[in-house]
Amino acid sequence: MADSFALEPLSRGPGLLTRGLRKLGIGKGFPWIAASVLAAVLVSALFSTWLAPHNAGGISLENSLTPPMWMEGGDSTYVLGTDNLGRDIFSRIIVGAQVSVEIAAYAIILSGAIGAMLGMTAGYFGGWVDAVISRLIDIQMAVPSIPMAMLFAAVLAPGKGMVIFIIVLTYWSWYARILRDEVLSLRERDYIALAKVAGVRTPVIFARHLFPNILNTLFVLATLQFGSVIVFEAGLSFLGLGIQPPQISWGGMLSDGRNFIEVAWWLITMPGLAIMAACLASNLLGDWLRDTFDPKLRQS
Amino acid sequence: MGRYIFNRSWQGLIAIIGALAIVFIAQRLSGDPVALLLPMDATEADFVAMRAKLGLDQPMVVQFWRFLQSAVVGDFGHSYMWNEPAMDLILDRLPATLELAFAGLVFAAALAVPLGVLSAVYQDSWIDRVAKVFAMLGQAVPNFWIGLLLILFFAVYLQWFPAFGRGTIMHLVLPAIALGWYPVAAMTRTLRSAMLEIMQSDYIRMARAVGLGQRSIIWKYALRNAAVPLVTMLGVYFAGMLGGAFVVEVVFAWPGVGRAVVEAVFARDFPVVQAGVVLSAVVFVVVNLLVDLSYGVIDPRIRHGR
Amino acid sequence: MTLLEVENLQTELHLKRGIVRAVSGVGFTIRAGEALGLIGESGSGKTMTGLSLLGLLPQPVGRIVGGSIKLDGRELVGLSQETLAREIRGKEIAMISQDPMTSLNPVFTVGSQIAAPIHKHGYDRGDESAIDLAVRELERVRVPSARLRSHDYPHQFSGGMRQRTVAAMAIGCKPKLLIADEPTSALDVTIQVQFMDLISELQADTGVGLLFITHDLGVAASLCQKIAVMYAARIVEIAPATDIYAEPLHPYTQGLLNSVPRLGSKRKHRLYSIPGTPPHALNELQGCSFHPRCERATEACRTERPPLIAREGREVACWNL
Numbered sequence: 001m002a003d004s005f006a007l008e009p010l011s012r013g014p015g016l017l018t019r020g021l022r023k024l025g026i027g028k029g030f031p032w033i034a035a036s037v038l039a040a041v042l043v044s045a046l047f048s049t050w051l052a053p054h055n056a057g058g059i060s061l062e063n064s065l066t067p068p069m070w071m072e073g074g075d076s077t078y079v080l081g082t083d084n085l086g087r088d089i090f091s092r093i094i095v096g097a098q099v100s101v102e103i104a105a106y107a108i109i110l111s112g113a114i115g116a117m118l119g120m121t122a123g124y125f126g127g128w129v130d131a132v133i134s135r136l137i138d139i140q141m142a143v144p145s146i147p148m149a150m151l152f153a154a155v156l157a158p159g160k161g162m163v164i165f166i167i168v169l170t171y172w173s174w175y176a177r178i179l180r181d182e183v184l185s186l187r188e189r190d191y192i193a194l195a196k197v198a199g200v201r202t203p204v205i206f207a208r209h210l211f212p213n214i215l216n217t218l219f220v221l222a223t224l225q226f227g228s229v230i231v232f233e234a235g236l237s238f239l240g241l242g243i244q245p246p247q248i249s250w251g252g253m254l255s256d257g258r259n260f261i262e263v264a265w266w267l268i269t270m271p272g273l274a275i276m277a278a279c280l281a282s283n284l285l286g287d288w289l290r291d292t293f294d295p296k297l298r299q300s
Numbered sequence: 301m302g303r304y305i306f307n308r309s310w311q312g313l314i315a316i317i318g319a320l321a322i323v324f325i326a327q328r329l330s331g332d333p334v335a336l337l338l339p340m341d342a343t344e345a346d347f348v349a350m351r352a353k354l355g356l357d358q359p360m361v362v363q364f365w366r367f368l369q370s371a372v373v374g375d376f377g378h379s380y381m382w383n384e385p386a387m388d389l390i391l392d393r394l395p396a397t398l399e400l401a402f403a404g405l406v407f408a409a410a411l412a413v414p415l416g417v418l419s420a421v422y423q424d425s426w427i428d429r430v431a432k433v434f435a436m437l438g439q440a441v442p443n444f445w446i447g448l449l450l451i452l453f454f455a456v457y458l459q460w461f462p463a464f465g466r467g468t469i470m471h472l473v474l475p476a477i478a479l480g481w482y483p484v485a486a487m488t489r490t491l492r493s494a495m496l497e498i499m500q501s502d503y504i505r506m507a508r509a510v511g512l513g514q515r516s517i518i519w520k521y522a523l524r525n526a527a528v529p530l531v532t533m534l535g536v537y538f539a540g541m542l543g544g545a546f547v548v549e550v551v552f553a554w555p556g557v558g559r560a561v562v563e564a565v566f567a568r569d570f571p572v573v574q575a576g577v578v579l580s581a582v583v584f585v586v587v588n589l590l591v592d593l594s595y596g597v598i599d600p601r602i603r604h605g606r
Numbered sequence: 607m608t609l610l611e612v613e614n615l616q617t618e619l620h621l622k623r624g625i626v627r628a629v630s631g632v633g634f635t636i637r638a639g640e641a642l643g644l645i646g647e648s649g650s651g652k653t654m655t656g657l658s659l660l661g662l663l664p665q666p667v668g669r670i671v672g673g674s675i676k677l678d679g680r681e682l683v684g685l686s687q688e689t690l691a692r693e694i695r696g697k698e699i700a701m702i703s704q705d706p707m708t709s710l711n712p713v714f715t716v717g718s719q720i721a722a723p724i725h726k727h728g729y730d731r732g733d734e735s736a737i738d739l740a741v742r743e744l745e746r747v748r749v750p751s752a753r754l755r756s757h758d759y760p761h762q763f764s765g766g767m768r769q770r771t772v773a774a775m776a777i778g779c780k781p782k783l784l785i786a787d788e789p790t791s792a793l794d795v796t797i798q799v800q801f802m803d804l805i806s807e808l809q810a811d812t813g814v815g816l817l818f819i820t821h822d823l824g825v826a827a828s829l830c831q832k833i834a835v836m837y838a839a840r841i842v843e844i845a846p847a848t849d850i851y852a853e854p855l856h857p858y859t860q861g862l863l864n865s866v867p868r869l870g871s872k873r874k875h876r877l878y879s880i881p882g883t884p885p886h887a888l889n890e891l892q893g894c895s896f897h898p899r900c901e902r903a904t905e906a907c908r909t910e911r912p913p914l915i916a917r918e919g920r921e922v923a924c925w926n927l
Contacts (some may be wrong), residue, residue, distance in 0.1 A: 075370035138311070139318030143587070147561065152322060154565045154573045155330035231442045235547055238444050245531040258448060258551075262456050269452075271374035272445035278386055502708035507705075510698030510723035510775060524704060526714055534730065600759040601712055 034284035038226075040277050041053045044094045045101035053077070056248055060086035061098035065264050081266040083256060087267065093177070093274050096250045100278070103160055104229045105168035114168065115175025115268040116218060120210060123183030124202075133176065146235075153241040163233055172227070177222060182214050197214050216293045217244055224286030227279030234275050250275050301419035305593060312589040317368070317579035324367050325572050336570045339380030350432025375577065381564065386571035390557055390579050396466060397556035398583075400549065401541040403472050404479030409534060410485045414489025420499060421518055431488055438485030441486035443544050447551035473551040479544050483537035490533050492525040501525075528599050535591025539584045545581075608785055610636040610659075615673035617658045620633045620666075624888045628654035630667070630766070630839040633914075636783065636832075641809065641816035643826030643847065649884060652819045655836070659817070660699055661690045671773045677783070696723040700776035704788040707766035710760035710775075717741065717756030720775045729777045743774035745802060746811075758835035765783075766797040770804065777808060782813040784808075790825060802829060821865060827851055830873035835859050838885050845920035855922045857900045894925070902926045 043053060054077075063086035067074045074081065080089040122133035149166045156162045185194065187210075195205050230250075236242030237251030245252060250271040257267025327333040334350045342350075351357075355366050370376070374387040382389055418429040454474060455463035460476050484555055498504060509518050523530075546558030553559070561576035563569075611844050617629035629651045636642045646652040655661050658670055661682070675682040677698055685694070703709055711719060715791065719734035719742055729797035730736040737756065742750035747770040760768055768788060776784060786805065788922050790798040806829060809816055824834060827847055834844040843856040854860045882899035894900070897907040906925050914921040 109355065120584065135314070141316055142312075142315035142585055143319045143322065143581050144539070144543040144584045146546045146558075147577040148322065148544065150561050150565055150573060151326050151577045152329075153325050154568070198389055227440060231440075234442060237442060239550060241562075241565060254445065254448065261448065261452055265452055268445070270449045272442075272448065275445060276437075276441050280436065280441075283436070283440055331683070371730040382896065399731075461859065502703060502705060503711040504774070506701075506703065506709045506775070507711070509689070509695055510779075511694070512692050512722060512726055513691050516726075521711060521714070527713070570871060599713065603759050 017285065018125070031224075031281075031284045031288050034281040034288075035279035037277050038285055039209050041097050042101060044097035046098075048095045050147070052088075054088035054240045056087065056091040057246060058087060058094040060258070062086065067264070068270075070267050080270045081264070083253075083264070083267055084260055089253075092248050092253060092273060093250070095270065096248045096253060096274070097278075099247060100230050100233060103163055103167070103233050103243075104226055105182055105227050107164045107171070107233075108225055111168040111171040111225075112175050112218055112222055115172040116179050116214065118172070119176035119179035120206065120214070123180040124187055124206070124210070130180075130233045132269050134180070136177050137173045137180075140169075141177075145232075147168045149232075149236060150241070153236070158241060158244050160243065160278045161237055166236070167229055169191045170232070171225060175218070178217065179214055180219060183210060184211060186213055219288045220286060220294050223236060223282055223289055226286070227229070227282035230275060230278050230282075284287065304596070305596055308589055308592050311406060315585045316582055317577060319585075320368060320371055321364070322365055323578055325571075326555055327367075337377045366387060369577065376575040377571045379564070379569050381567050381569045381572070386569075386575035387579070389572060390560065390575045393555060393557045393560050394579065394583075396543065397545050397558060398553055399548070400472070400475055400479060400545050400556060402539055403476035404536060404548075405483075405538050405543050406480075406543075406551050407476045408483040408487060408537065411480075411497035412487035413485075413530075416488045417495055417518060419488065419522065420492045420495030423496065428492075431492070435485035441481065443478050444547045444551050445481055446481050447475065447548055450474045450478055451551070466555055467540045470594045475548050475554055477546045478551065479541055482544065483540070485532075487530075487533050487537065490529055491526060493584075494529045495522060498525045525537070529594060531594055531598055532591055535594070539587040539591075540583055542580055607638050608635050608639075609638045611679060612655075612659070612677040613674045613676075615655065615658060615675060616671050617654055618671050619654075620711060623719045626888060627839050628660060628892065631673070632836070632839075632841050633673075634832075634834050634841065636815045636817060638782070639809065640816055640832065641818055641830040643830035643833045644819045644836060645821065645823060645826055645833060647821055647884065650836040651839040652836050653787055656701065656787050656817060656819050659783075659785060661687065662695075662701070673851075677739065679906045680865070685894055696776075697779050698781050699730045699783045699785065700781040701785040701787065702769075702772050702776050704764075705792045706765060706772050706901050709772045709793070710768060712760055714758050715759055716771050717744070718765065720744065720756075720771065720778050722774065724778045731778055740774070740778065741767040743778045744771070746804055746810075747771070749774075765793055766800060769793060769797075769801055773804065773808070775811065778812065778833065780812060781814060782818065785817045785819065787819045788821070790820070790822070798825070799881075805829065822916065823851075823862060826837065828832070830916070835862070838891075840895060840923065841914065841921075842896065842923045843921065847923075849918075849920060855917070855920065856896075856924050856927060857896070857902055857926075858896050886890060894923070 018141050048056075060082075061175070063078065063082050064084050066078050066082040066086075068081040069076045071081075077091070078088050078094070082088055082118075118133050118136075122130040148170065152166050152169070153162065156165065171300075192205065192209055195209055200208075233242055234249070234251035234254070237249040238255045239251075240255060243249035243252055253271040254268055257264065257271070261266055325331050327336060330336050330574035333354060334356070337354075338346055338350055348440065353366070355363050358366075374385075376386045377391050378384070379386045382511075391461070415434070416426075416433045419428040422428060430505055441487075451474065452461045461470050465471055504517060504522055507521055512521070545554075545556060546561060547557045550555065550562050551557035557576050561573055608654050610645070611634070613633045615629050616627070617627040618642065619628050626906065629831050630912045631863045632655055633650070634642060634644075643657065650746050654663070654668070654683075659682070661670075661676055663669060673683065682690070682694065697776050708718070717737055717740045720740035721730075724730055725736040725804070729861055734742075741756050742752045744756055745776045749755055749770055750838075760771070763771065773789075789805075790801055793801060801827075802825065806818070812877050816830070818826060818830055830847050831910075832844065833847050835850075835856065841856070843850065843859050850859065851863070858880070861878070864878040865880065870871055880899055885895055885898075893895070893906075893908045893910055894912055897903040900907065904926060912923045912925045914923045915927070917927060
């Protein structure tokens, strides 16, 4: 890129590519597409029984391995094709959203609650309480998450509960650390000191003064986490350690589809796209939220 | 500097003990650790012996102490699937996993370094935009899915690479890409920020002011300044890839620790599971420790000061 | 013999909020071995002037949009970055800037940094290696145990030694002109004096021309033969140093000199400061830039901008002389 002193036209303002990317959520401006995708996932999760065109578990062997509708041999009733048992992929994706969202919701709420409590306690009280909790956070972060998940998968009964347990165990420390830092800075503020002097009891301080202030951080973190949790759960289900058949999960669909990879590419592509879309959308929306409401989170 | 080494090593040790504690708790969570650690066809005598070894009638602390003692010598039980000591089995498979993780790291770095540097130097140009989109996609795509797509495309359709197994370099390519995919995004971003900051610095301006050329300023000087965050990243992601390898190994039937552990979970071969998990944790901690210690070598300020 | 001739230099910064005229019609000359002090407050454009000479304006916002810079008769405006790097920077013109701590790269040894331009411009073709020559430069700037210390890193040097190192790096290739941008602002007063002595000595030894950019009138007085005062991107007065200090003509210069607290002044009056503030960088005022703050402002000052008017061997941009 040769530079010179020549006179050049000034910057032209956002070009076509930039504007397009912004709509997608890259750059400034509310990420409309990301939010819509996320909304679509949520809606699918909530209303799956009504939205799915077919019975997601309905076996129909004569329709086995139908390609997606735009391909040769495709059928317009099976928009994204069928699997080896003739089950409609599109419906299964919609129903699969339900499980993913449900697990993600529980997992995030629980890990957020536990992490927030521990983090706030550590930040507020300091001293040995902080030392112990910080140590726990360090240990949890020093241990790799997937092997740990395997460990618990080996001793606990598989299913939703186990998956939620493992996710909470992995992610609580993230909330704890960030909220601890927040509370550390909040606790120096005047209104906290005034509350203490006025004799307000600690739990009330937590509820009335601290909690509302960390709420937006919590919210941003939760959104950012959503995609990550979905991927984690999908991974466990893919390995066969998470959601067990006949319950439908995106990870499980990938695992099933793997056996037919040579003849039916859509079996692994479609569920994977769903996972990617959900994760991407939550990352973008989370980034936007963070930049708008809590820019100091950027370091993490 | 010595003090720094000591502190970090101490922290590493605590982390390993913490990991062992988690394994210990997991054993107890199942209700009956004896049943967990013995194969289906164990005899009553075996049960008695194991109970004594675990010291189940003793207080928890003593039990934990005994567990630690076994752990230190590498005794994590006997695999009933393979009929050998669990840790031996895992150690046999460790080189394969390390090879995969290393290959993944090489791939990630080979992509991230040029992308990161170029997107910083040509900030806001199309290279930068492409890199950003790439980074964004990379972080949202699960590695097992990428693995499947790679198999679909390069092994099934194009038939350029084998779809599974370990043997030649060709076998290594697809799994390495699947594994190294995720860190590329984060690495590119970190390197880009680091380079942006460095390029604005006074010392780079000084280098320009005395006539050093743009190319050597970027690749010889600025990059060297970015070495500290770069190496940190490489180390941290290498450690992270050990966990990711678990899943990628299953996708590609790669004979490493991860695959062995996953199979063991299904086969209820708990000794192998715990051996694999502990080893992963130890390697993870050690790699992170080495990364921290390497600061002293790379950044002369830390070497002399502190 | 004229070394540097700057004529009607105009530099703009294209920022998001608008175009800033950082340097507006600046002109001066420096003869070989001469020291010119460029005085002004922050934002007056003095640093940008220095950067313009080397083509080191912040990219991509800064650009020279007019005027000429001639070094030994050679026009520098319009040269590409590659040409500037290869032939001018370090070799003909060099620069020292304000903060010695940040001007040196923390991960390279002091010796290697001084050696780098020497090697780049090919001064190490003879028997001595670039490092040997670098050590010699360190010796020249009075760093004790130069050879030993050339293996040290910048953080192992004190502030004063670091600034010397920066000076050594700058003059290693024996440039004809040295631009020093507030080189003493980050130093302790005692170190400042040492550094000024070093610069004088270097000038005397090598005959290098000096453009000394500063806001500190006292420091400039001790070193420079000629002083140029800048205000709002323009030069408002140029004169030999003794003349300016004895009898400043431009109201701004007068204000500056009046603002300096003097030892031993008997009358207890408030420290004088020029009323008002400098114009906002984006606003181009009509007429003289200084008129809102000037006691002597007249109608002419408000409407028409005074050019530099020659008077008794000096130039002043004011209607009311």
